[in-house]
Amino acid sequence: MDILLNVLEDKKIHQEITISGSKSESNRLLILQKLFPEISIENLSDSDDSVHMQHALSTQDELVDIGHAGTAMRFLTSYFAVQENRETVLTGSERMQNRPIEILVNALKDLGANITYEAKEGYPPIRIIGKKLIKDKAQINGNVSSQYISSLLLIASKLEKGLEIELIGKITSVPYIKMTLSLLTQLGIDNKFEGNFITVYPKKSIHKQTVVVESDWSSASYFYSIIALSEIGSEIQLTAYKKESLQGDSCLAEIYNHFGVETTFNQNSITLKKIKRSNTSSLDIDLKNAPDIAQTIAVTCFAERISCNLTGLHTLKIKETDRLVALHDELTKLGASIKVSDESLHLEVSTKINANVSIKTYNDHRMAMAFAPLALRVPIQILDAEVVTKSYQKFWDDMHQLGIKIDNI
Structure with a gap:
């Protein structure tokens, strides 16, 4: 199943999403x-x-x-x-x-x-x-x-x-x-x-x-990216999460401060709110303890015109695909200037995002989901979109709930 994601008409989001267990x-x-x-x-x-x-x-x-x-x-x-x-x-x-x-x-x-x-x-x-x-x-x-x-x-x-x-x-x-x-x-x-x-x-x-089981923080990363790309005042509430998490990817709450995403911990949920972003123009992040969120962060940086240097990524080469090579190839098609090594990724600031690009997913669920938030910037095609079921069965339903228009192609 190949799909086309169309740009949100209303960039101000207010939704509540329930995410499956980690x-x-x-x-x-x-x-x-x-x-x-x-x-x-x-x-x-x-x-x-x-x-x-x-x-x-x-x-x-x-x-x-x-x-x-x-x-x-x-x-x-x-x-x-x-x-x-x-x-x-x-x-x-x-x-x-x-x-x-x-x-x-x-x-x-x-x-x-x-x-x-x-x-x-x-x-x-x-x-x-x-x-x-x-x-x-x-x-x-x-x-x-x-x-x-x-x-x-x-x-x-x-x-x-x-x-x-x-x-x-x-x-x-x-x-x-x-x-x-x-x-x-x-x-x-x-x-x-x-x-x-x-x-x-x-x-x-x-x-x-x-x-x-606490809900999956890796799955939360895509909503952090969406809020980062949305208008100031946008909010998404995600359940069920806790402040004292066992999951390494919970570092998202701190990392996405750089993108103007404020995290509030509630009883059994978190609220992500877009506030004014700082003047951050470059990020240097060691992700050796949370490599699964590298794709999401790289795409967010590209969309927000922030350069980044992501390190500690050596395990990404033996995932569902070689994620570093996959990121390089797909971001390049979108207009990015990017370099990867066996354990790192360096992205330069981009001035343009190419529209209607077809993103290959390489049998990798995280490739499909990491690129989906770009629909807040340009129409984008996701190939083999059903690959998301590996970790997130109702991902496209939740994207539709946020207001992203999804068409089969």
Whole structure:
């Protein structure tokens, strides 16, 4: 499905939007719920990734296909490794079969796991023969995707002696590691994170409890961008959010101050209001703890004629697409002057936005959603727009609610 987004006639917005639960929290909790049936979950994400995760955890089939769901691939690798007497072939889409898994597989093998590659060495599909893991110490580089580390942490309390992980070198994506540990703490599973060592202690069972998933901050980023591009006085209320968030992307509230977006924290929601923007002409932001919002920020800067230097983006090259190359190519079509490296993006101030440009999405939900706010500036075409369901089922419905006209092309 390709769509055309037309410019809002009324740039002053007043709306209330309810956003599904965090995909990151939901997928962690779904694994933990399978290990500890005492857990009940509310406000679960309705994303494709979480749907794939639920199906994978409920099926008894040997072949488990998780499509484009990266978190499911990483988390399920460890989960199936400890399912004694079960053999599983874990696979995914063509892109997933070109996203590396070797670092996690090697760490699990060091713990005694039985995992082999079905095709290309170091990549899915993988064959996992579940067994009891006896060893309690693992090493993994600290600058890899935090999902590898969280995958190990999620099964750690079910190992006989628990697990101590040594993170080698510089540690990135710390908020996502802390999110996992905070959820363990919330469930009553003891752990500690000191220096480069993380320890999770064994736990046979937990008290019966209900966990309410906070709404997804990554999804909130698109509304921050929309308010940034709207008229002064515009407001959007988003539910359900809390000030003391486990999600690294909650740094949006501080970052978007530069764009004149004021965040007010209410009981179970946030209100985004457009106020007069400061005279910021250039931004320098290290996003190593929140790389998923890089696309949104880059597009906002382009639309607001602000130059930016975004760093800490090395993990974007192994996402649904190489997001840095994708951003370079699509922003260039719109008229941007942009340079990217393996871990950074530099955008110059642009004086013009080309209208009616077709934005390729590369099977990447965030490409579609990050570029959508440009409809407040020029008509824009989004190709393969249905890709948004990976993380945000009703995204286009919510865009329509804001007053953006959406036509199929």
